[in-house]
Amino acid sequence: MQRLQLIYISFFCVIILMIAIHDNIEASEFFALKRHIQYRFYLQNTSNVLLPKAELWSYAPVKKLSSQESLSIQANFPYQITSDNLGNQILHFTFNNIPPFGTKIINIQAKLRMYSSPESILSEKLEIYLKHEKNIESNSREIINLAKKLQANEELKTAENIFKWVSLNLNYTGYIKNDRGAYWALKNRKGDCTEFMYLFIALCRASYIPARGIGGYVYDKNSILHPADYHNWAEFYVDGFWRIADPQKKLFMENYSHYIAMRIISESSKNPMGQYHRFRFLGEGLKVNMN
Numbered sequence: 030m031q032r033l034q035l036i037y038i039s040f041f042c043v044i045i046l047m048i049a050i051h052d053n054i055e056a057s058e059f060f061a062l063k064r065h066i067q068y069r070f071y072l073q074n075t076s077n078v079l080l081p082k083a084e085l086w087s088y089a090p091v092k093k094l095s096s097q098e099s100l101s102i103q104a105n106f107p108y109q110i111t112s113d114n115l116g117n118q119i120l121h122f123t124f125n126n127i128p129p130f131g132t133k134i135i136n137i138q139a140k141l142r143m144y145s146s147p148e149s150i151l152s153e154k155l156e157i158y159l160k161h162e163k164n165i166e167s168n169s170r171e172i173i174n175l176a177k178k179l180q181a182n183e184e185l186k187t188a189e190n191i192f193k194w195v196s197l198n199l200n201y202t203g204y205i206k207n208d209r210g211a212y213w214a215l216k217n218r219k220g221d222c223t224e225f226m227y228l229f230i231a232l233c234r235a236s237y238i239p240a241r242g243i244g245g246y247v248y249d250k251n252s253i254l255h256p257a258d259y260h261n262w263a264e265f266y267v268d269g270f271w272r273i274a275d276p277q278k279k280l281f282m283e284n285y286s287h288y289i290a291m292r293i294i295s296e297s298s299k300n301p302m303g304q305y306h307r308f309r310f311l312g313e314g315l316k317v318n319m320n
Contacts, residue, residue: 117300
């Protein structure tokens with residue numbers, strides 16, 4: 030009976046591969062998860078005079094990562110979409126002549142393909158993920174010394190040692206409004222998900238392992254994005270794969286398909302969002318809320 034079951038399974042796998050080859054589709058797409066997300070913005074002219082122009086910029090899901098591919102984006106108002114040097118996607122909405130106390134509701138929908146394990150991606154920009162920068166003080170003597178203590182014979186094991194140290198030695202404080210950075214987290218042994226992320230990245234970079242911060246949401250099904258669920262985690266690059274590490278949630282290379290990336294976080298990012306995490310707006314008297 031077991032042998033017969035193995036034959037059926039093998040036959041099924043062969044059929045899938047034949048279809049993939051016939052249709053010129055990557056076999057991994059058969060095992061990918063389609064994900065649908067939604068989010069909206071409420072724009073309000075809070076003044077009693079006409080608002081001649083209002084602008085909103087918002088991140089959309091990152092176009093392509095090892096475990097994510099953005100398939101389509103739709104909105105109920107026209108928009109322009111741009112990509113920055115890191116692959117972030119930014120939507121730009123413009124409205125003219127919003128009446129006194131008038132409102133606009135922008136609904137955005139995105140379809141994604143999520144993978145349960147990372148795909149190999151050749152990265153041409155690894156050098157920027159090895160540098161020290163604001164909040165990632167990988168050149169700090171204290172961070173360098175700790176990185177040396179966590180060094181292993183293999184890069185993957187080193188990254189795992191760093192993950193375990195950060196997960197076990199930082200206390201989660203809950204949300205902190207302003208980013209404090211890796212050095213602050215090490216000195217104070219606490220922080221929110223952002224500080225966990227920054228310290229992991231800094232220790233990786235001090236160990237010559239490319240690493241970067243990611244901002245987004247963690248959902249295991251189709252979802253409406255809620256601002257309170259916004260989360261930061263890290264990715265590190267070893268053996269041709271960007272791998273997820275979430276020291277605050279104590280998850281190492283797990284649940285790839287749950288992590289919906291909206292932003293690659295880096296000073297190297299050059300786009301209209303600046304350092305805004307989710308959205309930015311302009312307009313005298315304009316108020317904007319997400320969802």
